Amino acid sequence: MSDIFPLPAPPRLAIDGDSRTFPVSRIFCIGRNYADHAREMGATAEAIFFAKPASAITSATTLPYPTETNDLHHEVELVLALGEGGAIIASGTGVDLTKRDLQSDLKAKSAPWEIAKGFDASAPMGALRLGPPPANGSISLSVNGAMRQSGELEQMILPPQELLGQLGRYFVLKPGDLVFTGTPSGVGALEPCDTVAARIDGLPPLDFTLTERR
Template sequence: MTDIISRPAPPRLAIDGDSRTFPVGRVFCIGRNYADHAKEMGAAAEAIFFTKPASAVTTDAALPYPTETEDLHHEVELVLALGDGGRIIASGVGVDLTKRDLQARLKAKSAPWEIAKGFDGSAPMGSLRLGEPPASGAISLSVNGVTRQSGDLAQMILPPAALLAELGRFFALQPGDLVFTGTPAGVSALVPGDQVSARIAGLPPLDFTLTERR
């Protein structure tokens, strides 16, 4: 049987010190996994899950400011990369970009807000590092050299193993899945020209620049 269309190739992430790449399948995200971030958002500190399409993942060093927003927020996160059996085989640094004004309008109407989270290029990623993810260590994000987010991975309400167990209640986790594990406090707006640097101790860095809207 022949397909009627040609599917686009999946995004692929580089693996630090390895010639192989990681083909991205699904992207799962958890919200409110750091109590201080939940507090700053005026929400209860309880895990909520949402998804992004694979097209959200990007490794571009220059990202255009997206359409349909005037209030784009950054959220630095530890990202888990899953292999056979849904087990963690690597981890990296990611940023969840959010159209906060659009999200707020949708929340006010009790409407789904995935379009504020799942737009193309909304999940910048650095290279992955093979092995178990760090259980603790500094996680931070700076904009134009000024630190905005700073915390420790040990502050996660659901650490990686518990997070995957909870997510696994609803989905059969598969090779190629990425899991964004939540963000510490300090999320705020980005504007064109901003240089973003996201860091997690022991993992390859992530740097990108936000350019003018296309």
């Protein structure tokens, strides 16, 4: 028995200092994992989980400004990369891009908001670094050289192992899974042609520029 068409190859992330790559299977995300971000969003500091498709991953340095939004927001996050048995084998710097206006409209209707989070190239990523994730240190994001987000990894309500324990209640974690661990306060809008620089102490940097609107 054969397939009627071949599936595309999974997206792959570079591994810093290694010739191998990390094939991406699933992307899990956690919201409200920093109390100050939960407050700025008018929500309680209670971890919530959602997912993005693998097609959200991109390592491109130039990203298209997405359609169907006039309020695209940035959220810098520590990202965990999982191997056999759902163990953390690497980590990296990622940004969760969100169509905030669309998300707000859908929330007001008590409707699912996947289309505000899971669009193509909505999860830009830097290279991964093998080994355990940093337990502390700064996490930040600047736009056109101006600091927008600045926090500390130890401010996470659920640190990596506790987060995986909670997520593992609902999913069997597998090799190729990525887990975005939440964002500190300071999220805000991006405009066409903005340049973003995301940084986490001890991890490779992430830089990208948005194009003009299509």
